[in-house]
Amino acid sequence: xxxxxxxxxxxxxxxxxxxxxxxxxxxxxxxxxxxxxxxxxxxxxxxxxxxxxxxxxxxxxxxxxxxxxxxxxxxxxxxxxxxxxxxxxxxxxxxxxxxxxxxxxxxxxxxxxxxxxxxxxxxxxxxxxxxxxxxx
Amino acid sequence: xxxxxxxxxxxxxxxxxxxxxxxxxxxxxxxxxxxxxxxxxxxxxxxxxxxxxxxxxxxxxxxxxxxxxxxxxxxxxxxxxxxxxxxxxxxxxxxxxxxxxxxxxxxxxxxxxxxxxxxxxxxxxxxxxxxxxxxxxxxxxxxxxxxxxxxxxxxxxxxxxxxxxxxxxxxxxxxxxxxxxxxxxxxxxxxxxxxxxxxxxxxxxxxxxxxxxxxxxxxxxxxxxxxxxxxxxxxxxxxxxxxxxxxxxxxxxxxxxxxxxxxxxxxxxxxxxxxxxxxxxxxxxxxxxxxxxxxxxxxxxxxxxxxxxxxxxxxxxxxxxxxxxxxxxxxxxxxxxxxxxxxxxxxxxxxxxxxxxxxxxxxxxxxxxxxxxxxxxxxxxxxxxxxxxxxxxxxxxxxxxxxxxxxxxxxxxxx
Numbered sequence: 001x002x003x004x005x006x007x008x009x010x011x012x013x014x015x016x017x018x019x020x021x022x023x024x025x026x027x028x029x030x031x032x033x034x035x036x037x038x039x040x041x042x043x044x045x046x047x048x049x050x051x052x053x054x055x056x057x058x059x060x061x062x063x064x065x066x067x068x069x070x071x072x073x074x075x076x077x078x079x080x081x082x083x084x085x086x087x088x089x090x091x092x093x094x095x096x097x098x099x100x101x102x103x104x105x106x107x108x109x110x111x112x113x114x115x116x117x118x119x120x121x122x123x124x125x126x127x128x129x130x131x132x133x134x135x136x
Numbered sequence: 137x138x139x140x141x142x143x144x145x146x147x148x149x150x151x152x153x154x155x156x157x158x159x160x161x162x163x164x165x166x167x168x169x170x171x172x173x174x175x176x177x178x179x180x181x182x183x184x185x186x187x188x189x190x191x192x193x194x195x196x197x198x199x200x201x202x203x204x205x206x207x208x209x210x211x212x213x214x215x216x217x218x219x220x221x222x223x224x225x226x227x228x229x230x231x232x233x234x235x236x237x238x239x240x241x242x243x244x245x246x247x248x249x250x251x252x253x254x255x256x257x258x259x260x261x262x263x264x265x266x267x268x269x270x271x272x273x274x275x276x277x278x279x280x281x282x283x284x285x286x287x288x289x290x291x292x293x294x295x296x297x298x299x300x301x302x303x304x305x306x307x308x309x310x311x312x313x314x315x316x317x318x319x320x321x322x323x324x325x326x327x328x329x330x331x332x333x334x335x336x337x338x339x340x341x342x343x344x345x346x347x348x349x350x351x352x353x354x355x356x357x358x359x360x361x362x363x364x365x366x367x368x369x370x371x372x373x374x375x376x377x378x379x380x381x382x383x384x385x386x387x388x389x390x391x392x393x394x395x396x397x398x399x400x401x402x403x404x405x406x407x408x409x410x411x412x413x414x415x416x417x418x419x420x421x422x423x424x425x426x427x428x429x430x431x432x433x434x435x436x437x438x439x440x441x442x443x444x445x446x447x448x449x450x451x452x453x454x455x456x457x458x459x460x461x462x463x464x465x466x467x468x469x470x471x472x473x474x475x476x477x478x479x480x481x482x483x484x485x486x487x488x489x490x491x492x493x494x495x496x497x498x499x500x501x502x503x504x505x506x507x508x509x510x511x512x513x514x515x516x517x518x519x520x521x522x523x524x525x526x527x528x529x530x531x532x533x534x535x536x537x538x539x540x541x542x543x544x545x546x547x548x549x550x551x
Contacts (some may be wrong), residue, residue: 009300012290018297043294043414043421069319069425071311073302075363078279081302089312089420099421101301112319129300 006079008123017044020058025128030118031058032098042098063118065090065132068099072107090116090132102132110134159440165251166390166397167547169198169383170512175346175503178272179377183215186379187267188224194381195225199394200261202226205383207259209246211506212237215274216267232259236543239276240454241405242266243507244536245543248403250384260385266508267379275375279304294414297421306456306538307372309417311364314459316425318366320474323462325366327477329357331458332370332500334485339497342523346374347501371458373499380508382515391550398518398547401531402441405543406432412540419539426474428460429542430467430535438469441546443531445469448546450517450526451491451533452510455498460538465491468533487524495524507536514547 013022021044024031033044037051046054072086084107092098102116115135120128171193173179173186195202206229210218218233234249236242243266250262270276289296303309317323336352339345352370360369390397408429412418438444445468455461462476470491471479479485485493496502496513503509514534516522530551535544 010287011296011300012287013296015290015296017292018290018294022296043297043412043418045413069312069316071308071315071364071366072362073308073364074361078302078304081304085302087301087303087308087312089425097423101298101303101420103301123300 004080004082009078009080010123010127011129013127017046022127022129024058024060025120025130026126028120029060030063030130031060032092032095033057034059040095040098042095061092061094064093064135065100065116065118066093067110067112067114067116070110086110088116088132100130100132102130104133108134161251161255161400161402162441163399163401163548164387165254165384166387166399166550167247167382167511167515168385168390168393168395168397169194169196169200170515171195171197171381172344172509172512173379175344175376175378175505176271177375177377179269183267183269183273183379184220184224186269186377187216187221187265187381190267190379190381191221191225191263191265194263194383197395198261198383198385200383203229204261205263206230207232207234207250207253207262209234209236209249209262209264211235211239211242211246211266213239213506214265214267216265221263221265227263232262240456240507240538241536241542243511243543244403244534244545245405247382247384247400247511247545248405248543251400251403254384254386260389262384263381264384265379265381266505268506269377270504270506271375272377277305277307277372277375292413294418297414298417303417305364306416307367308364309420310457310459311367312420313425313463314366317459317462317476320426321477323477325358325368326354327481328366328371328458328462329354330480331455331461331485333357334480335455335494335498335500335502336370337486338495338524339501342496342502345497345502346376347497367457367459370500373456374501374504376503376505378503378505380505380512382508382511387550396519397550398515399550401443401546401548402437403543403545404433404437404440405541406436407541408432416539426463428463428467428537429540430464430537430544433535433537433542433544434468437544437546443546447531448491448533449529449531450495451493452495452498452514452535453493453533454507454510454535454537455494455500456538458500461493464535464537468535487526492524492526495522495526510534510536511545518547518549
């Protein structure tokens with residue numbers, strides 16, 4: 001695997017509906033949006049589709065998950081992502097309907113439904129994102 | 137603060153809840169003209185020029201002249217605006233303009249809009265077109281964001297949830313679905329490969345197909361380079377410069393026109409519960425990774441048509457990727473969920489199988505006109521003019537259903 005030929009792709013971190021995920025990641029915490037009615041909103045929307053409230057809060061979760069699927073990318077496209085690299089899709093332990101992506105270097109040995117754990121990758125001085133790796 | 141709504145949760149959403157009786161369109165309209173340009177890697181022409189050629193061919197094939205066209209429907213991703221085509225073709229009687237999408241979801245839904253316009257009295261003859269320089273111009277398989285771009289995501293795209301992780305292309309997205317199908321159901325690469333091989337076999341009998349003259353067997357398929365595992369090179373569709381067009385009118389008028397009408401038995405589009413907001417990749421945020429909106433589209437379509445999977449003689453299934461076909465075979469009920477692998481391995485999708493598919497070669501081997509070439513081939517099957525004609529084909533399912541929402545239609549002969 002070679003070094004990236006471009007700086008990392010930075011996410012918008014101050015969006016009205018998704019910003020708190022990145023604020024929490026910057027302090028090393030994984031959060032999901034939960035409505036007062038108990039509905040977990042992911043992908044998050046301010047308006048709760050279940051009860052109509054906009055009074056949701058962002059709550060910490062354990063950062064434990066299971067591996068739903070993965071793909072090792074071997075066709076080079078984006079200079080920020082030298083191949084091979086592996087995209088993982090995980091399902092959170094407390095809220096299995098919440099799916100999140102992560103990236104692992106190279107071609108790791110993975111097994112369906114194996115335990116995964118969150119870590120936080122600092123992409124820039126003010127930008128961190130949740131990442132996922134096999135639970136140690 | 138919004139008004140509180142009374143709802144029992146997302147599962148309360150109706151699926152195929154629109155009664156067939158409430159939308160009386162069965163066999164009332166027909167596709168009477170089809171047009172196609174050459175499919176190539178570099179057309180050397182503008183998308184407008186391609187759209188003009190395909191449209192003139194479709195209008196002429198219908199036995200009409202441009203001034204007879206009073207409705208026009210565009211795909212939201214087409215570079216050709218309706219006004220470009222209206223101006224250039226001299227369509228001076230336009231009284232209905234429609235648009236549908238996103239992208240590959242559009243074609244059957246565009247025909248559905250034409251039908252709705254005709255049955256509601258807004259138009260009598262509607263032109264439906266799709267034109268793209270998909271190889272020499274805008275390539276849909278390119279990475280989603282240039283390297284020197286500012287930050288990605290926000291503003292309702294939710295791109296911040298996937299682009300920073302290197303999830304950049306539709307192929308990677310479908311690879312994640314294919315992997316889960318293999319995990320849950322034991323589907324194998326050998327089985328998946330039967331889909332591109334079937335499409336290639338059809339293309340080799342279709343001189344207009346981009347992959348005509350390039351036979352492919354299982355060793356060729358398995359030996360091709362991996363792109364995003366478990367998907368290999370030939371699990372990916374082609375990139376094509378080209379255009380297609382259709383003319384839709386009433387069944388009554390169709391019977392006075394030169395070609396045998398391809399009656400539109402039924403058309404449907406549908407979303408699904410838990411559809412998710414955001415761009416494209418949010419499909420992987422849904423609970424199931426192995427169903428597509430084809431499932432609710434299929435239920436509504438078959439209800440409206442008064443038909444079921446067993447009544448379909450031939451199908452043109454949207455095949456941006458091999459796995460897309462496998463999932464649709466299950467979602468439309470040609471086989472049970474999870475049995476798609478063994479179903480295709482048994483030869484079911486070959487010309488002599490229970491449901492021959494993509495008889496011009498499909499997106500995998502004919503060309504990629506974003507679902508529109510599938511409708512054109514469907515019409516050929518009903519007319520009996522396909523280069524891979526299914527003997528006695530009276531019904532053809534055509535799908536435009538990769539990601540949510542979705543659309544599909546059923547064509548039948550006027551017999």
